[in-house]
Every structure is written in C-alpha cells, then in structure tokens.
Amino acid sequence: MKKNKKIFIVPRNDLEAVEIINLLSHSGEKVVVSQQRWGARWENLEPEVVSEVETLLAQNPNVEVVGVEIAGAPRWDGRNIDHHRWSDSDRSHESSSLEQVADLLGVTLSRYLRQVAENDKGWIPALVKAGATAGEIGYIRLTDRCSQGVTPDDEAEAVRAIALAVWVGKRVIVTTTLSSFQLSPISDRVYGQADEWLVKAANAWLYNGPRHTELFGWVKSSSLGSDRDWSGGSPAFGYAGFVNPSKELQSKIEKFFVEG
Known part of the structure; x- marks a missing residue:
C-alpha cells in the first residue's frame, strides 16, 4: 500500500476539479473532497473535511497538506495549487491547476485532459487555439456545466x-x-x-x-x-x-x- 506524503483537499465544483480528483485517486494519492462552490476558502472548509484532515495528520504528522484552488491562508502549514487571482492573493500561473497536479505526479495528460486544462485556463478560445473539434468543445462545455451543478x-x-x-x-x-x-x-x-x-x-x-x-x-x-x-x-x-x-x-x- 502506498504511504501518502501529501493530503490533497479539492473542492468539487467544476470539470477541472472532478478530473483532478480522479487523477489523484487513480495515482493512489489521498484526496479529501470539499463541496464548496467556486470561491472556496480555507476558513470555510466543512467540519467533516477538517475532521478527516486532522485525523490523517494525527496518524502521520509529517504529511503535507495541499489545497487545490482554495482561497485564503492555508491551514496546517499547507500550500496552494492554483492559477487564479483572488481578492486577497494573486496566484496567477501559466499552467492550470490540473497541469500543475499532473507535473507533481509525473503524469502525462491525455488529449481529453489537456482539453479540460485548456478549457479551465482560457475557456472556448483556448480550446479552439488548441485544435479541439467542434464536437470536443461542445462535449467539454456541456460536461463542465454539469460538473458545476447547472x-x-x-x-x-x-x-x-x-x-x-x-x-x-x-x-x-x-x-x-x-x-x-x-x-x-x-x-x-x-x-x-x-x-x-x-x-x-x-x-x-x-x-x-x-x-x-x-x-x-x-x-x-x-x-x-x-x-x-x-x-x-x-x-x-x-x-x-x-x-x-x-x-x-x-x-x-x-x-x-x-x-x-
């Protein structure tokens, strides 16, 4: 069994988040899922999320806590993976959060996941520039809307x-x-x-x-x-x-x- 060195906290609020959770889970990483919508913040983590993280830290105090697209100051001496600008911090990054997670894991993204990343960075114009077909763009956008709860x-x-x-x-x-x-x-x-x-x-x-x-x-x-x-x-x-x-x-x- 893989001994995890990191705990990832990921708010499941759009297609990129869903695929980040899938990628981390398939790679054997420990993922704690928050149900916060866009604009998720560290201080607003649900009690059950906090409880799960603190239980995991009690079992292994040396693991690193990594928040994916969570605004605010990290808890548990954690760090952020992000590419957005928030009211209290500028986390602009040329790579999407999905691409940053893939780099951290040493994983090569499939065509579909590259399109998910482009969609999150630059929406339809980025998908067009990346060479996505009209059918692929329609599928990505529909799936993203569904993942957002539309x-x-x-x-x-x-x-x-x-x-x-x-x-x-x-x-x-x-x-x-x-x-x-x-x-x-x-x-x-x-x-x-x-x-x-x-x-x-x-x-x-x-x-x-x-x-x-x-x-x-x-x-x-x-x-x-x-x-x-x-x-x-x-x-x-x-x-x-x-x-x-x-x-x-x-x-x-x-x-x-x-x-x-």
Missing part, C-alpha cells in the same frame, strides 16, 4: 435572459436571476455573438472579455466595495467577478463596460 432550469433561464439582453454594438449586458455559480450557460451561448459581455446576476456581476485584467486591477486599487472578487482566464480573454458589488461600484463597472 440544471435544465438554469439553461432555460440563460436562454430567457439572453433574449432580453441589452446590446451596445458588439457588447451585451445580460440581467439574470441565476447566481454567480450558474452563469456558464449564458457565456457559452453568447460566445461568438459578442466581443465582451457583462452579466448582472442575483448575487454578483461578472465581466467576460479582453479587458478583464484592466477591470480587476482597477477595482482592486479603488476603494469601491464588493464582498469578494476573483479573476482568471488567459491574457487575451478572461473574466472578472464581483460578489454583491456596491451601488457605486455597479455604476462604475457599467460605465467602464459601455464606454470602453
């Missing part, structure tokens, strides 16, 4: 919201009752029709387009508030999200978006 009702709401969207040239503003965890069916449908889009969701605002780094940096340097913010994607095209942005921040973001 339901048929969410898909229907995305269609309704897009039908009522406001267009400003090649930009579009979509208002929806969906939460920040359910916006992929909107983005997947708008892609190819708009150059950039702003989604006003039930609990967050999400920008997608080539100016994500500029917007995220500007908000971070300002005194305008949101409960939490995050950003990712490739330099050429990505996203920036803001949970419960203040009215003043909403106004500034909309002006930024419309005026270019």
Whole structure:
C-alpha cells in the first residue's frame, strides 16, 4: 500500500476539479473532497473535511497538506495549487491547476485532459487555439456545466435572459436571476455573438472579455466595495467577478463596460 506524503483537499465544483480528483485517486494519492462552490476558502472548509484532515495528520504528522484552488491562508502549514487571482492573493500561473497536479505526479495528460486544462485556463478560445473539434468543445462545455451543478432550469433561464439582453454594438449586458455559480450557460451561448459581455446576476456581476485584467486591477486599487472578487482566464480573454458589488461600484463597472 502506498504511504501518502501529501493530503490533497479539492473542492468539487467544476470539470477541472472532478478530473483532478480522479487523477489523484487513480495515482493512489489521498484526496479529501470539499463541496464548496467556486470561491472556496480555507476558513470555510466543512467540519467533516477538517475532521478527516486532522485525523490523517494525527496518524502521520509529517504529511503535507495541499489545497487545490482554495482561497485564503492555508491551514496546517499547507500550500496552494492554483492559477487564479483572488481578492486577497494573486496566484496567477501559466499552467492550470490540473497541469500543475499532473507535473507533481509525473503524469502525462491525455488529449481529453489537456482539453479540460485548456478549457479551465482560457475557456472556448483556448480550446479552439488548441485544435479541439467542434464536437470536443461542445462535449467539454456541456460536461463542465454539469460538473458545476447547472440544471435544465438554469439553461432555460440563460436562454430567457439572453433574449432580453441589452446590446451596445458588439457588447451585451445580460440581467439574470441565476447566481454567480450558474452563469456558464449564458457565456457559452453568447460566445461568438459578442466581443465582451457583462452579466448582472442575483448575487454578483461578472465581466467576460479582453479587458478583464484592466477591470480587476482597477477595482482592486479603488476603494469601491464588493464582498469578494476573483479573476482568471488567459491574457487575451478572461473574466472578472464581483460578489454583491456596491451601488457605486455597479455604476462604475457599467460605465467602464459601455464606454470602453
């Protein structure tokens, strides 16, 4: 039996996370799964996750705790594997978390897993650039949405919201009752029709387009508030999200978006 030197904590909240869990498990690594959605944080780990980790550490105090895409300060002297920017730390990395885990394990990714990695780094544009077929892109995106917990009702709401969207040239503003965890069916449908889009969701605002780094940096340097913010994607095209942005921040973001 393999003696584990690491304990991996992975929130299962999208396709990349599912495949990281599969890869680690098939490699004989110890994985503790959190059910937190996007924006998972160390301080919000579930009691059962904390209990399992502490039991494992009591059995072997010398193992290293590794959190995969968990924001905040690591617990148990652990470390992070990530490639996102969070409100309290910039963990940008040229490799996706899946690729970093594969490198750590010394594993070569299959074509499918390389596509999962590209999807997480740069979404549909990255998949196109990597040579994925239309069928492969459709499969990856559908599987990712399912892994995020998107339901048929969410898909229907995305269609309704897009039908009522406001267009400003090649930009579009979509208002929806969906939460920040359910916006992929909107983005997947708008892609190819708009150059950039702003989604006003039930609990967050999400920008997608080539100016994500500029917007995220500007908000971070300002005194305008949101409960939490995050950003990712490739330099050429990505996203920036803001949970419960203040009215003043909403106004500034909309002006930024419309005026270019």
